[in-house]
Amino acid sequence: MVLKRVFVSSRRMSKDDLIREYRKWYYPRSTCIAYVVSNEKCQVVNQNWICSEGTSHAEMSCINQITKWIDRDETYIMKWYMSWTPCSDCSDKVIEFLKDYTNVRLRIIAARIYYHDNEDNKRGLRSLNKENVKLSTMKWTDYLNMWHRFIYIKDDEDIEKWELFTGMRGCARTNWRWTLDSILKDNDEDSELENALSHLYIQCSNK
């Protein structure tokens, strides 16, 4: 079988876009997803960057793009670098998508937790976790991966950690990692994250 390579013309993000949308303690209204899709050989077959527009949530736009070309006979690992975690509605829809496309494994790495006190949103994240979606918050290394993969770098432009990890005036410096851990801990007992395909996450984690 010949493995398809499906490169789409991926939009590039500017450094300003990255800082505006993905900064740790700043609360823009939009949600963005920079996504990378790899096949089971860890070859990147598709990547793009998409944001919410009006009432159209980024998760749905991303799924609409992907389902246009995805091959149900292949296994895919999809990594979403999200500025905010999904709202409860999107969590439910993502789960529907994963139940339909059982050949897709999803990993979400989010800069911030969307309305983290909202019980529906918390339930949505737990449901994703229960459906074997690996969830984590963005570390500096994740930002660097985004920098190299998605950013249109002008001249010898560089980025430093403080540019993303400094709080904007008036924005609470929530500990996102701790917040996510405490939301998901109810699932820990029955989590099935260590499933037969988890090795693929490890294999592809540096791609």
Ligand SMILES: [Zn+2]
């Ligand atoms: Zn949503």
